[in-house]
Amino acid sequence: MKARIIVTLKTGVLDPQGKAIEAALTSFGLTGIDGVRQGKVFDVEIAGDDRAAAEATLKSACEKLLANTVVENYAIEIA
Amino acid sequence: MKARIIVTLKTGVLDPQGKAIEAALTSFGLTGIDGVRQGKVFDVEIAGDDRAAAEATLKSACEKLLANTVVENYAIEIA
Structure with missing residues (x-):
């Protein structure tokens, strides 16, 4: 049986890695990334x-x- | 608009991190993890x-x- 677990930061927890990715995407010329x-x-x-x-x-x-x-929150999806 | 991108290793590409997690879960007493x-x-x-x-x-x-x-493969899901 296959399953997928997705672990995400809770709302309100700072995510400097995400911020860095956002800045990198903007510097690559992509627009509209909020x-x-x-x-x-x-x-x-x-x-x-x-x-x-x-x-x-x-x-x-x-x-x-x-x-x-x-x-962090987690979500379990069993296929 | 919210979107989710999932990036996974292609089939056949070695995943030592995954192997380490599998070993750790087994050592924690969880069974049936293949x-x-x-x-x-x-x-x-x-x-x-x-x-x-x-x-x-x-x-x-x-x-x-x-x-x-x-x-790596990627999948884009737009909510």
């Missing part, structure tokens, strides 16, 4: 067909390792 | 309502800065 925020994506391959078990495993993975829940 | 590949996500805020123009701008951003198209 903001960029960078996050992480994890494509996970999970054994078995039990969606509930997979979701529990992935939630645990996010809480333990993949996301810092103080400043 | 593979992890890490990518990047960019949440972009674009001025105006012209979807075609936004898509062209984002495509240009990916080609110029956000993705290394030799080893």
Whole structure:
């Protein structure tokens, strides 16, 4: 089973990396970019067909390792 | 207008970071993880309502800065 986890910074948390990307895009001549925020994506391959078990495993993975829940949100999409 | 860009490694390109995450999750006691590949996500805020123009701008951003198209794929989703 395939799943995708997307980890993004919470609203209000400063994102200097995103700001740097925004500035770089503007300096490359792109117009109309009002903001960029960078996050992480994890494509996970999970054994078995039990969606509930997979979701529990992935939630645990996010809480333990993949996301810092103080400043980041995560979303789990199971294909 | 909001858009999301997801940049992932092409199939076949080695992902040592993903392998390290997979090993870490297993060492945390999670079972059934068969593979992890890490990518990047960019949440972009674009001025105006012209979807075609936004898509062209984002495509240009990916080609110029956000993705290394030799080893990475990108996907653009406009909300």
